[in-house]
Amino acid sequence: MDYRYCKRCNKLYVFGNMQLCNNCLQEIDKSVSVIRKYLEENPGSNICVLSQNTGVPEKDILYLLREGRLVFSDLQITLYCERCGKPISEGKYCGECKRDLENLLSKTSQSMLEGKMKKEEKSKGDLIKGINMNVLERREKD
Numbered sequence: 001m002d003y004r005y006c007k008r009c010n011k012l013y014v015f016g017n018m019q020l021c022n023n024c025l026q027e028i029d030k031s032v033s034v035i036r037k038y039l040e041e042n043p044g045s046n047i048c049v050l051s052q053n054t055g056v057p058e059k060d061i062l063y064l065l066r067e068g069r070l071v072f073s074d075l076q077i078t079l080y081c082e083r084c085g086k087p088i089s090e091g092k093y094c095g096e097c098k099r100d101l102e103n104l105l106s107k108t109s110q111s112m113l114e115g116k117m118k119k120e121e122k123s124k125g126d127l128i129k130g131i132n133m134n135v136l137e138r139r140e141k142d
């Protein structure tokens with residue numbers, strides 16, 4: 001038998017042809033119907049509002065979008081923050097992330113000057129990972 005770690009809850013499960021364990025699949029299924037129902041009554045909601053009103057975590061909504069269980073047109077969203085996935089009206093990042101990234105960047109370059117390269121390499125990596133986290137392009141491989 002093929003065992004894998006669930007991509008959502010990290011528990012070991014028997015791999016069939018699904019990327020998630022049974023438990024998560026059930027939760028995700030439930031989320032899908034809650035979201036669909038909510039969107040029927042409130043078309044044009046964005047992820048933030050949707051998450052707040054359905055109780056479905058934003059990361060699950062993003063997962064469903066990636067998996068094609070929900071489509072972007074359902075949500076009527078045109079742009080997302082590339083770092084946190086929050087819907088935005090323009091640019092690449094929401095205001096919060098823009099501030100965060102600016103802070104991080106200036107901190108990183110400062111400590112590089114101070115010769116703390118090693119310690120900062122990790123946070124620099126995280127930053128780059130964050131920047132690449134474009135919800136539109138992020139697909140699960142395998």
Ligand SMILES: [Zn+2]
Binds near residue numbers: 011024
């Ligand atoms: Zn799971």
Ligand SMILES: [Zn+2]
Binds near residue numbers: 081082085095
């Ligand atoms: Zn953001």
